[in-house]
Amino acid sequence: MTIRTYGDPVLRRVAAPVERIDEGIRETCQRMVEAMIRANGAGLAAPQIGVSQRIIVTDVRGELHVLVNPELVEVSDEVMEGAEGCLSVPGVEATVVRRARVRVRGTGLEGEKVEVEGEGYLARALQHEIDHLNGVLFVDYLTPARRQSLLKEYSRREREEVA
Numbered sequence: 566m567t568i569r570t571y572g573d574p575v576l577r578r579v580a581a582p583v584e585r586i587d588e589g590i591r592e593t594c595q596r597m598v599e600a601m602i603r604a605n606g607a608g609l610a611a612p613q614i615g616v617s618q619r620i621i622v623t624d625v626r627g628e629l630h631v632l633v634n635p636e637l638v639e640v641s642d643e644v645m646e647g648a649e650g651c652l653s654v655p656g657v658e659a660t661v662v663r664r665a666r667v668r669v670r671g672t673g674l675e676g677e678k679v680e681v682e683g684e685g686y687l688a689r690a691l692q693h694e695i696d697h698l699n700g701v702l703f704v705d706y707l708t709p710a711r712r713q714s715l716l717k718e719y720s721r722r723e724r725e726e727v728a
């Protein structure tokens with residue numbers, strides 16, 4: 566399972582809602598959880614494995630969430646700053662401002678309604694993964710100068726890894 570990286574057009578597409586939870590969707594979720602765990606990530610969105618559908622998984626402090634068609638239904642006015650990275654832009658991190666607390670509503674794998682309330686790192690992961698479903702990457706929040714230097718650092722690392 567390869568995780569799609571920066572520059573892959575699937576990461577910029579707005580993912581389609583899941584119409585029905587069937588075997589195929591459950592299999593996709595399984596692959597996502599495996600890829601996230603193998604990469605030591607705190608979260609993953611379906612576009613990152615090349616599937617343009619609205620599914621996210623998060624794994625923060627041993628708490629695993631699988632959410633189909635997740636939606637942010639409540640966000641705090643309070644914001645927080647913190648270091649953020651992405652399995653699709655491996656090896657680099659940047660400070661990103663996020664909402665401190667969020668409530669996300671979605672559907673679980675048995676078709677049940679699921680609601681997740683997160684604060685701190687879980688809130689950050691949920692916002693980051695939902696962004697992926699809208700074709701948004703964490704680097705989009707940086708100033709153009711900061712983004713440019715981060716992406717330069719990223720491609721330098723990529724080249725070194727290939728070499």
Ligand code: ZN
Pocket residue numbers: 650651652653693697
């Ligand atoms: Zn990401």
